[in-house]
Amino acid sequence: MKIMFNKHRPSSPTPLDRTARVHFTGLCAGYPGRPVLHELSASIPALATTALVGPNGSGKSTLLGVMAGVIEPTSGHVRHGGSRPPAFVPQRGAVGDTLPLTVRQTVEMGRWGERGLWRRLTRRDHATVDAALDRLGIGDLAARQLGELSGGQRQRALIAQGLAQESDLLLLDEPTTGLDPEARVRITTVLADLVTDGVTVVHATHDLEAARSADACLLLRDGHLAGRGSPEDVLTTSALTQVWQPA
Numbered sequence: 001m002k003i004m005f006n007k008h009r010p011s012s013p014t015p016l017d018r019t020a021r022v023h024f025t026g027l028c029a030g031y032p033g034r035p036v037l038h039e040l041s042a043s044i045p046a047l048a049t050t051a052l053v054g055p056n057g058s059g060k061s062t063l064l065g066v067m068a069g070v071i072e073p074t075s076g077h078v079r080h081g082g083s084r085p086p087a088f089v090p091q092r093g094a095v096g097d098t099l100p101l102t103v104r105q106t107v108e109m110g111r112w113g114e115r116g117l118w119r120r121l122t123r124r125d126h127a128t129v130d131a132a133l134d135r136l137g138i139g140d141l142a143a144r145q146l147g148e149l150s151g152g153q154r155q156r157a158l159i160a161q162g163l164a165q166e167s168d169l170l171l172l173d174e175p176t177t178g179l180d181p182e183a184r185v186r187i188t189t190v191l192a193d194l195v196t197d198g199v200t201v202v203h204a205t206h207d208l209e210a211a212r213s214a215d216a217c218l219l220l221r222d223g224h225l226a227g228r229g230s231p232e233d234v235l236t237t238s239a240l241t242q243v244w245q246p247a
């Protein structure tokens with residue numbers, strides 16, 4: 001995945017903060033004929049969990065897409081402080097539950113970026129896949145079909161696929177949405193634990209419990225930044241009421 005800079009202004013006006021894994025300045029992005037993000041300036045702290053919070057349609061997935069390098073900014077700057085391409089974990093719903101894939105095959109797909117689609121996985125690839133399965137506590141499910149699993153187990157398989165990419169930046173779209181409370185807590189705990197392994201975690205969520213357990217959060221409203229900082233500073237009742245108010 002490529003790291004993008006604004007084509008018209010190749011040099012960034014602000015030096016990258018050493019503690020930031022990603023920094024964006026004046027970021028605008030969207031889809032043809034549909035501007036979504038408006039002049040966002042913020043940092044994603046390295047070695048921490050950051051929650052992107054906001055109602056449906058506020059631009060969380062679009063911002064993840066920009067950080068993942070799949071959506072090009074229309075203006076502004078995005079700078080990455082790491083050398084590895086980010087690993088992106090899409091929404092569970094975007095991954096067909098009926099695909100005839102085992103958990104192991106799903107996680108092995110995380111190695112394709114490195115190995116290519118047709119080359120055999122190496123011994124090291126298999127060791128990386130085993131480590132990712134173990135890290136998510138799903139080694140015993142490796143031979144099971146993805147479609148047979150609970151939502152929480154499937155989510156852990158997708159996170160393991162992200163980990164198998166061996167990136168230091170994991171981007172997740174709504175990892176806890178639709179899960180029961182126990183599975184939500186389990187996923188949130190896993191994400192916090194990954195930071196101790198040297199991973200910077202960014203997840204889009206409208207699950208306020210998950211957002212409150214993050215180290216930092218960015219609050220989005222209609223593609224504008226409505227708040228940034230620690231969850232207790234940002235997720236105040238008044239800020240949330242404003243953001244969730246119908247326009």
Ligand code: ADP
Pocket residue numbers: 031032034036054055056057058059060061062063204
């Ligand atoms: P969130 O993740 O907060 O729900 P999104 O980033 O998915 O928000 O969407 C922001 C806005 O962009 C919404 O109005 C949505 O309809 C629009 N949008 C999302 N994806 C596309 C797309 N592929 N083409 C056009 N518009 C899109």
